[in-house]
Amino acid sequence: MKIYADNAATTRMSRTAIDAMIPYMEKVYGNPSSLYSIGQEAKEALDQAREQVAAVINADPKEILFTSGGSEADNQALRSAAAIGARKGKKHIISSAFEHHAILHTLNRLEKEGFEVTLLPVHEDGLVVPAELEAAIREDTCLVTIMTANNEIGTIQPIKEIGAICRSHGVLFHTDAVQAVGHLPIDVKEMQIDMLSASAHKFHGPKGVGFLYARKGIALTNLIEGGAQERGKRAGTENVPGIMSMAAALKEAADHMGENTEHQRALRDRLIQGLSEIPHSALNGDARKRLPGNVNFCFEGIEGESLLLLLDDKGISASSGSACTSGSLDPSHVLLAIGRVHDVAHGSLRLSLGEDITEEEVDYIIQSVKEVVEYLRSFSPVWRNLMAGKIPFIL
């Protein structure tokens, strides 16, 4: 059996998304900035895509800026808010401890440039507490950036409450919604979101394309200078095939969101139930306020990379927050942020299910994980010490 269970990393492109890009590679290949008809046709198609994307999040088409993906959108949103803040002498930014590195590393840069950053705790359940956010807002706060759903543990943040708090204090609110767009309903007006980042390949679109939503009136700072594309805010000939494909993928995801969510949630919970039977294991993040396809566990006494390699041998593609999979010595900052100690964070497993996951596949995953965990524990000196009572169990 072959099961791709790493949809939080990337997704397989849908047939709709593939079909949508082909005409813009072989027939309507004109440059949207050109005056002749195949150029203008491409421009009209772009306008249509912009309308389609905007409609899904209840934005105005003029508020959508196409980018190369989520990281670029995150960088531009933060750079823009920082520049706006700096002009008013406001140089304080609030974020959370478990943001994506596209946010955290940009914040590190801004700190070096004189900004002050407050990272809110995310607690054991992996959730930002709105009251703690409100308490952290200062006179000089220029931006709050909190992700909609976490990429590792899938926890869904109280975005609407955060949006209301930020609006009432006159602070810009950005959300990295890369894991959420196409999977959760998002209404930027109702949620009072000022800026939002999204990436096409997380919802069955192509890699290398995404978008930034920025509410009307927010002055954006260019990351890429050049031509007047994207209303002068993002130079470079538009990735027309990619954008057309993204719009089609997003529309498809939005059209089927209800049924997909229901199906995925049921199987996610079955998977959580099954893996919970493994002794000395624990689900990471709140069990209910999480993405419909996300399952993330820690298993005591084993290391994540060997778990992944053996699951791969059984045809299952998954990921881990262990140090060995990150190429560094520290395990995932997300797991550390929710209070998992290094010893157990190394033994983590993320399974992010696709919309087409079946009950049979979930049962196969449960069986396989049980076997592999048991096998790795059979020659783990840590497990031996735990079982002998020489060291205490953490989970």
Place this chain on the structure above:
Amino acid sequence: MALYSEKVMDHFRNPRNVGVIEDANAIGEVGNAKCGDIMKMYLKIEDDIVEDVKFETFGCGSAIASSSMATELIKGKPLSEAMNLTNKAVTEALDGLPAYKLHCSVLAEEAIQSALEDYYSRYPEKRPADFVSRPAHDPHEIPEEE
């Protein structure tokens, strides 16, 4: 190119000499769970020969493969060979490791050194005059590939 060589994957999937020797006379343990790697080696030494060796490892694919290969390289060999086994020899026998995984092969070398230290502290009269076990490395100083 795949992350690991075929040799590494073979020793990871089918590790040799896994387990415990109940009457081992040399036991070494290195690494810590915080860093994500612990290696434990059990040796049965008789007449200056490594008669038997087994290991237990908590760690990534290359840690398990390095343990397995290290046991293969010293099993049935004179003590002097075990003493002189280097991480480089383990890495070469595995057809190489990615640069950031070299510390796994260092752990294997150190686990054997730690076991020998244990052996000579049990039998100080057997300790060669020139044997000084190599101390465990700091995992934050990963050796560069040569």
